[in-house]
Amino acid sequence: MTSKTDQALIQKAFQERMDEDELMNCMRCGFCLPSCPTYIESGQQEAQSPRGRIALMKAVVDGLIEPDEEVERSLRLCLGCRACEPVCPSGVRYGHLLEEARDIIAQHQRMPLHIRLVRKVVFAGLFPHQERMRKAASFLGWYQRSGLRTLVRKTGLLRLLPASFRQMERVLPDVPTAKELKNRPHRLNPDGSAKKRVAFFAGCLMDTMFMTTNDATMRLLQLAGCEVIIPPAQGCCGALHGHGGEKELAKELAKRNIAAFEQLDVEYIVTNAGGCGAFLLEYGHLLKDDPAWRDRAAAFAARIKDISEVLVELGFHHLPLRVAPQTVTYQDSCHLRNVMKTAAAPRRLLQAIDGVEFREMKDADRCCGSAGIYNLVEPEMSMKILDYKMEMAKQTKATTIVTANPGCLLQMKLGIERAGLTESVRAVHLVDLLLEAAEGAQAAKEEERIRQTS
């Protein structure tokens, strides 16, 4: 509960900081409503729609209402998937409004001690520090391998956790060992002659819990003919902070990344996680009020490109690619699609693989309900959205669900488990499947050669 005094402070901050022009640009036509997952899943509640949320933000600015529990609830329940932005004829940048509003509320809210502690650990203690991320991951890896996991699961200790955390524990990937969690090389050579020089944004979570996917990404870039630079000074992108109401921390992280990459003579800064990519792409907006950084941020953002776009540009889909016959469907990462505007490239790559029968699922572009830590903090809405998604996935009869963002990947694994499909369906990151296909084609070629010579 936010006290009356805090509400007054929040209201004042809204009046000072919210972009009034942007709020007024919403002409309330309602074109965003059918694209909004929370509007649909809440049974068409206007307060759970982008139009409703903008109206509430504006009403707080106008002094028509106080930022009470209902307003907070409405803003909290937004996934931040930004599906409303591409369909908005007026071009309202809803994501920016939401980010600002959430930051204001978070900064003025008196949260319970345990939540403050968790936020402090996650936002300041863990994510900005890659060596601590590695330690945490190696602890998780130890938990998974030492037999402790089996013990914990058997003794029912997990029941002490909320259901949402319990479910997440089950689908976490097997983390590399402490030894495998290595420091990155700083530079990789292309296979063959260099077509392009690119930098790789390794991320924090991606480079620990999903290290193999990062390895695969760099391998693909090499196969496609890229010289890859991996600057060691880079770190967490800050998306979690930006979306979670910790804008100042996000800015610090942004500056660190800009500095780490700006001297490099590379054409693109390649990302493999839609959530990170979209946030990096918006560094210019994040630092718009900082004259010393504004232009540097914009220059950085202009070089951000998703791996799938880079691969298509380099003709990777013309290389031999092969997997065992399977039906594949693709789940868009919201931020990759709605902010980075990348939707065709991943599909094109998938369709180029021999053995893949690609089937588009209905509403592939609707959020899966993962949305950062949304699935942990708003499990009820998240699971409603996920269950719809799995129903659509089931209809395609796909045995492989491909995503392009770690959060979506975990959520799909969770969905597969909830739908009782663990035996028949797998979820993979696009780059992992692509590497599997490139190596598959290589192995097939090798086999063919052996057959011919024997």
Place this chain on the structure above:
Amino acid sequence: MIPNEAKKRLIQIVGAENYDDTKAGRLVYSYDATPQFQSLPDAVVAPRNTQEVAEIAKICNEYRIPIVPRGSGTNLCAGTCPVEGGIALLFKHMNRILEIDEENLTATVQPGVITLDLMKAVEEKGLFYPPDPGSMKISTIGGNISENSGGLRGLKYGVTRDYVLGLEVVLANGDIIRTGGKLAKDVAGYDLTRLFVGSEGTLGIVTEATLKLIPMPETKQTMLALYQDLEAAARSVSKIIANQIIPATLEFLDQPTLEVVEDYARIGLPTDVKAVLLIEQDGPNEVVERDMKKMADICRSEQAVSVELARSEEEAEALRTARRAALSALARLKPTTILEDATVPRSEIAKMVKAINEIAAKYQLKICTFGHAGDGNLHPTCPTDARNREEMERVEKAFEEIFAKAIELGGTITGEHGVGAMKAPYLEWKLGPAGIAAMKAIKQALDPNNIMNPGKVFAKSTRKRVVVTR
């Protein structure tokens, strides 16, 4: 304010989860798509069936609580703004397609059904529901009926009214009546169906509708004609009709509109021409071929600089989607977008377009014009900023002149958006005092306590564009 006793009884009917009087809960039903208008309801109520609607009406009638029925709130005349408070009545639970009758070619639906969902459902059976308001992806059938919505196909297929065969309506006193039915012919007494369609929720609450369907046309073609002269485009429209061709769609967009639409849709619309016509014909193959050729010839004879056929259905759909988004896309230009809905006989289109441009120049305003040229229904739209009071006054005056001009040319003050609260001050220009009195007599007979969407259609005062807040 809703008296405690009434609140208790309303909650008894719909359940606590379907009654909301929190400030935020009310605020999000204080507006629709109409620029500037905003007023808070006292409560938001979501009934689950007709019986509940009837019970709600009885209570509201007893306590004199206004009822404002509401679909998705996409309307443009402040029709769903609760200007006198009361309850916002939502139809989110009443959103089922009850029947698609393939023998009689009818669909029976609840008011909360999304227009596009109905269109898709009937299309699966090879049938066609032609009314297609610009907001069809989210607007509801109930809202379409209340506002008698038009759309891009109005010229050839008519508007919502032409597809409503029968209604179930809850009256202000809670009585439930049925009008019409699955009948092509029915002259039993007054045509109440037509009376309720377009009555903007001021006479009763539509709780079920039986709609007419027609067979899906065999084929459809789409083309774009580009002009360097606004009035040449308008002349082409009159000439096409005068040549006895009724195209399915005949849409007009001027240059500033094209620019913003392209900025939104990014489909390669030309932005360096003064106007375009988006033309469609559907029907049997040979008819479509013949009509498209004839219309292309007419456009060329009127100095169209280019006439091009859409190469695929995707391309055609992209063009239609872009056109439907024109209004909202104009909001990219300035924070406030004031749009109007003046309609003239189609032979007067060129004159009306010319007059709008002269009026815009006179008041030093940018007025973009687009609309359903084929049926004479134009949307002159002025991007402005509500914070600039001086300019807002000029906008007000300019639009008054535009309406006066429309009426002078034999037209009307609204072709498809409705009167609502927005056009109420001008209604008498169109109807005269006797016309208004006749309408008021009907309203008085059906809703003596004036609880059904009060403050709409009939002007209480001369007050016009204001932000109303309770």
